[in-house]
Amino acid sequence: MVVSFCLLSAFHFSNSVSLCVEFLCKECPRVHIHFNRVDIREIPAEPIFFRRWLHERFEIKDKLLTTFYESEDPEKKCRFPGEGRKSPLSLTKTLPSLLILGGLTLPMLLTESGRKLYLNTWLYGTLIGWVWVKVSP
Numbered sequence: 001m002v003v004s005f006c007l008l009s010a011f012h013f014s015n016s017v018s019l020c021v022e023f024l025c026k027e028c029p030r031v032h033i034h035f036n037r038v039d040i041r042e043i044p045a046e047p048i049f050f051r052r053w054l055h056e057r058f059e060i061k062d063k064l065l066t067t068f069y070e071s072e073d074p075e076k077k078c079r080f081p082g083e084g085r086k087s088p089l090s091l092t093k094t095l096p097s098l099l100i101l102g103g104l105t106l107p108m109l110l111t112e113s114g115r116k117l118y119l120n121t122w123l124y125g126t127l128i129g130w131v132w133v134k135v136s137p
Contacts, residue, residue, distance in 0.1 A: 034064060034080035 044050045071077040108114035
């Protein structure tokens with residue numbers, strides 16, 4: 001998956017990769033995402049071949065982003081190859097998740113024991129997650 005953000009307007013695109021923060025602050029009106037499905041049988045199992053295969057995936061990604069931002073051809077600039085599709089995010093898609101998350105979080109934050117539980121879960125969950133990533137193969 002390759003993600004690219006466009007800054008300010010549909011006609012002004014950044015020459016450098018924008019940050020997700022700019023998108024969240026509404027400075028990027030569009031997000032371009034390119035998906036490429038890979039069959040699991042195409043992924044090498046041996047570490048040496050897997051490392052090379054993964055490196056080739058990054059080379060493909062770099063070429064896609066270079067073409068996206070720097071192409072002289074107006075048909076290729078600010079576009080990924082293949083058919084594009086707009087996917088509007090409506091309020092009806094986001095409101096239920098917001099209400100469920102808010103409904104579960106708000107009561108917890110209103111009590112002292114809930115705030116302690118929230119803080120401890122966040123703190124120790126993060127630490128345990130870091131240790132898990134370091135220890136697991």
